[in-house]
Amino acid sequence: MCASVKYGSRGPALIPRMKTKHRIYYITLFSVVLLGLIATGMFQFWPHSIESSAEWSLDRRSVHDAPLVRIPMSSPIPERGDLSCRMHTCFDVYRCGYNPKNKIKVYIYPLQRFVDEVGVPISSTGLSREYNDLLSAISDSDFYTDDVTRACLFIPSTDVLNQNSLRIRETAQALAMLPRWDKGMNHLLFNMLPGGPPDYNTALDVPRDRALLAGGGFSTWTYRQGYDVSIPVYSPLSAEVDLPERQPGPRRYFILSSQTAIHREYRVELERLKEENGEALLLLDKCSNLSQGLASVRKRCYKGQVYDYPQILQESSFCVVLRGARLGQATLSDVLQAGCVPVIMADSYILPFSEVLDWKRASVVIPEEKLPEMYTILKSIPHRQVEEMQRQARWFWEAYFSSMKAIGMTTLQIINDRIYPYAARTYEEWNNPSVVKWSSVNSPLFLPLIPPRSPGFTAVVLTYDRIESLFRVITEISKVSSLAKLLVVWNNQNKSPPEAIDGLSLDQTHMVERSECINKFASVFGTMPLKVVEHRADPVLYKDDFPEKLKSFPNIGSL
Amino acid sequence: MQAKKRYLISLLTGAFLVLLFYFGGVVPGPAATGSRSRHGYNRPEQPWPHFSDPLQHLSPWDHSDTEDYNVHISPRQKRDVNSSVYKGKRCRMQSCFDFSLCQRNGFKVYVYPQQKGEKISESYQNILSTIEGSRFYTSDPGQACLFVLSLDTLDRDQLSPQYVHNLKTKVQSLPLWNNGRNHLIFNLYSGTWPDYTEDLGFDIGQAMLAKASISTENFRPNFDVSIPLFSKDHPRTGGDRGYLKYNTIPPFRKYMLVFKGKRYLTGIGSDTRNALYHVHNAEDVVLLTTCKHGKDWQKHKDARCDKDNAEYEKYDYREMLHNSTFCLVPRGRRLGSFRFLEALQAACVPVMLSNGWELPFSEVIDWNTAAVIGDERLLLQIPSTVRSIHQDKILALRQQTQFLWEAYFSSVEKIVLTTLEIIQDRVLQQTSRSNLMWNSHPGGLFTLPHYSSYLGDFPFFYAELGIKPNPKFTAVIHAVTPLVSQSQPILKLLVSVARSQYCAQIIVLWNCDKPLPAKHRWPATSVPIIVIEGENKVMSSRFQPYDSIISDAVLSLDEDTVLSTTEVDFAFTVWQSFPERIVGYPARSHFWDNNKERWGYTSKWTNDYSMVLTGAAIYHRYYHFLYSHFLPSSLKSMVDQLANCEDILMNFLVSAVTKLPPIKVTQKKQYKETMMGQSSRASRWADPDHFAQRQTCMNKFASWFGGMPLVHSQMRLDPVLFKDQVSILRKKYREIERL
DSSP: OHHHHHHHHHHHHHSTTSOHHHHHHHHHHHHHHHHHHHHHHHHHHTHHHHHHHHHHHHHHSOGGGSOEEEOOTTOOOOOOOOTTOOHHHHSOGGGTOOOTTOOOOEEEOOOOEEEOTTSOBSBSSOSBHHHHHHHHHHHHSTTBOSOTTTOSEEEOSSOOSBGGGBOHHHHHHHHHTSTTOGGGTTBEEEESBOOOTTTOOSSOOSOOTTOEEEESSOBTTTOOTTTSEEOOOOOTHHHHOOOOOOOSSOOSEEEEEOOSOOOHHHHHHHHHHHHHHGGGEEEOBOOSSSOSSHHHHSEEEETTEEEETTGGGGGEEEEEEEOOSSSOOTHHHHHHHTTOEEEEEOTTBOOTTTTTOOGGGTOEEOOGGGGGGHHHHHHTSOHHHHHHHHHHHHHHIIIIISSHHHHHHHHHHHHHHHHSGGGOOOHHHHHSOHHHHHHSOOOGGGOSSOOOOOSOEEEEEEOSSOHHHHHHHHHHHTTOTTEEEEEEEOOOSSOOOOSOOOOGGGOHHHHHHHHHHHHHHHHHHTSOOOOOOSEEEEETTTTOSSOGGGSSSTTGGGO | OHHHHHHHHHHHHHHHHHHHHHHHHHTHHHHHHHHHHHHHHHOTTOOSOOOOSOOBOOOOOOOTTTSTHHHHOOHHHHHHHHHHHOOGGGOOHHHHOOTHHHHHHOSOEEEOOOOTTOOOOHHHHHHHHHHHHSTTEESOGGGOSEEEOSSOOSEEOTTSTTOOTTHHHHHHTOTTOGGGTTEEEEESEEOOTTTOOSOOSSOOTTOEEEESSOBTTTOOTTTSEEOOOOOTTSOSSSOOOOSOOSOOSSOOOSEEEEEEEEOOOSSTTHHHHHHGGGTOOSSSEEEEEEOOOSTTHHHHOOTTHHHHHHHHHHSOHHHHHHTEEEEEEEOOSSSOOTHHHHHHHTTOEEEEEOTTBOOTTTTTOOGGGTOEEOOGGGGGGHHHHHHTSOHHHHHHHHHHHHHHIIIIISSHHHHHHHHHHHHHHHHTGGGOOOHHHHHSTTOTTTOOTTTOSOGGGSTTOHHHHTOOOOSOEEEEEEEOSOOOOTTOHHHHHHHHHHTSTTEEEEEEEEOOSSOOOOGGGSOOOSSOEEEEEOSSOOGGGGGOOOTTOOSSEEEEEETTOOOOHHHHHHHHHHHHHOTTSOEESSEEEEEEETTTTEEEEEOSOOSOBSEEOTTEEEEETHHHHHHHHTSOHHHHHHHHHHTOOHHHHHHHHHHHHHSSOOEEEOOOTTHHHHHHHOHHHHHHHHOHHHHHHHHHHHHHHHHHHTSOOOOOBOEEEEETTTTOSSOGGGOSOHHHHHO
């Protein structure tokens, strides 16, 4: 405002002979245009971008704005899961079709808040943070499609990770109300904590027709091999605690038990083991003197001494993962994160992702009955193997346990592998950490299977403009009876025959060039793939005192 | 007036500004709502809104205070409940198998004595004799962990001539039957026309099934074993090798995909084969069916039959099998078919079209590495699917077919042993094989998990794991003559071996009847010398897996071997490149004697060799374990009685495992003479029987292995620059040449 007043006062000086009426007119016009321009510019770029996004998050990003859906009492309930379901009977493969990328398409239902007739929600907790993370990760991935007609797999947005917070009947009805439910065909449910007191079923109790179940804590009797996917129980500590990777090797304790809810029977047996083996075992329990809440999750005690959990796990070579009320335990994830070798004692438990992961290389599975023999069993494992298992355990955690995203992606990849088995990930891809992948040999050409019983070989001759020696090589080689084919690579682009036929190896620039080549290639490979050996293959009787004419390859020594 | 005007202007501008600001407040309104709705429509790529409001955490911890399972359910009770509830079709090892029977004596298998008057098919006879000849066999049912019936259960098709009647009562009357607990029942065919059920026609109780064509619905995971369907001509031992002779690049063969077989016009399993003609193109996809089978095929024949039959006659099955990249294996009446093993052996990658078939040994074999698993519902996509498979992958699939064929399927013996090993892995959970042991060379039958559960302890997985063998060796010297003079060759040998930079320790195995010499009689060396007194003083004890052998490599030596330090060093560096083979000095060869129709043995200097004598050889210590635990006692006792042939047996074993020849390294010229010249040795080698015995051994061994595992080699490994015309000072292993 100040500026315009100044402007106005200067007006007469700038336009000296103009009449006041006109002057006023022009000045007003000018200021209007100017201010108009400024205003438009400001509205266009600055204020609304902040305003609208603020409104977006308030408006659309809250779970409370999801539409409310009332479930009528009489709404149909799906059948209990069918134990005989397999991919070829309960899964509609036509929906996935043939696609050149060999990748299934996954659709996520938009969030709805289901309530029963009187308005009580079907779940006491609603959407959990973990399920939100999982669905977010899937929607960001290559698997995701928003086109429901192109989808091969459907994921309900109803959170069934924890059965304890669900009303079973209403949840089932809510599932059946999904627009594409169709007897649960091609629907995937994620559940980590199945069953409830007192008998704790090992699979989700919610009736679910033919839906696939990605469950944590399957037993061999509820797991439909090749149909369900066994997933880990996610530990929130994975995100909260940052445990740096430790070098594999011997640790302060040999065996550590850190679970708090171990059944009395087993605790007694563990204590007996502790008496027999003393310091090698550390047997922790919850802290009775600490207040409840977060602190108690992160602390463990032994005889009044307080230990930080999960950090203490890094101090032990082996960590016990006993079954609790459920077979799947979140402790497994913490133990792997700490690079401690899990000793899993949960009879009939289907280990997480056991369809693709080779748990023999990362864990020790002991029948519950043999708990008293645990110490002797573990002692018999060679050192080098323990180190390898520690490394493998940590790697399993990083690749498959560390986040809900990792768990979700692995589950989808496993289902994807079943639908496109010819493009499935290999054992090596699933189980070998990248360090090993690089240093090991996996090319099909190098499979140590059969010595080739080939009838002959192909000779490849590279020419360096030396026609005479080329002809000589060709005449010599063509005498060989096992020659199948001779291939000449003509490297002479200028077609000018060289004047000197000196040995190439005497040419110094040539050697320098070749050294450069080697360095260049090594940098491309990232390492030097060539290996040095001190031996050379010769014919059996090479240069032996033996009649030359009886030798199979008499000429070789005389060349 | 001037001031008035000035006020007016300022007022006007002020008014305008106010106006504009007022609009400013209003104008963005609609603009923002517009953009929001635009956002709403523009976000379909992320319709899951990544909710950011504070959501509840999942709490996965068991709360012993709140959840009262501690009071109610004892895990021990729960186990008991499980084992009483899950029976019959829901049997698992935990509920239907008595592990306690296996704890006392390990995994032993008892075969019921054959009853008089019971006829047994040739295939079942082969199965039984394989078990009886295996190291698992026990004749004492009190020691057994697993029981196998002597009643033929292979063919349970009522229309078949092999069908055994009244099996139910016969089985029930067996005194040890115990409702089938810890029993294993072999079956190839079950059910009959028209529905071909998988029922065996008698109550199997809690017995395990080793069954062909088993479906995933009926398969009890980790309890049953799926075995391949094999014909009655399938060889008992040995068996033919795979047909793949060499790799071709690019790997494509004349045909892309072939099939030739019967077509069932109606009934169970007929749909897929009836639809094959849709995919047939008579060029590179050749799928042929015939209606001509059975007595009254004319009655059912459809419009296509005559055309199909004519086309069928045009092609030769074997020609197609050997010249096709992929072979279709569609289900027949039952899920499995003979085509599967035929394709596998012919290195024709099987394309499975048999929904719900639990593939053979699926518990341990990763079939995705050797077969293409198709879906009957997607038959029309099969050609484009196989065409989309990359060349590298085809090469890998093809080689894996050969590995699997030779490791697990080529003979009845292999099929049966694989079945038993799978069950053993379940029983002795701690010492079981990892997936890698089953699916990579040399396969589960040669990789014994009792030796070690760590892959790096075996000679086969160094490349896979990206590690190297331990850079030291342990020398094992087999001593048979008493120590009387200080000039004995054994003392020279000790000194020169101990001087090697790679030597970790020396073990002297005292197999001499005279008592051990005093400690001071042994020369002082920089490495420890351990003297072990052989227990029975038998030949095989030199291949005992002694605990004191700590390194991966073993240098096996006779007491009169003459070796220089350089030679030892060089042989060891060679072994590091070939840790799964025998690397050594004196070599021998085998040949087929046409006149006598038997294998011959020769020690002549020839252009090739197939054995390296273990009197001076380096190999992996795992072979000590294999020699002691894998070979049958019949062969070992033969060696002990003759006090001969132990080296031949070792060479047979290693070549059977690796399918490769041993490696001979440079030897000094005089080697042969010095060796023969030794007085002590001369007695053994001069014995005319000695040579004849070795011939006999070879033939005995070959018959147990079911074929000749030895492979000839024409290669000798010399140091680089060996006998080259360069200054001796530039050579690393000078000694070898000088001598």
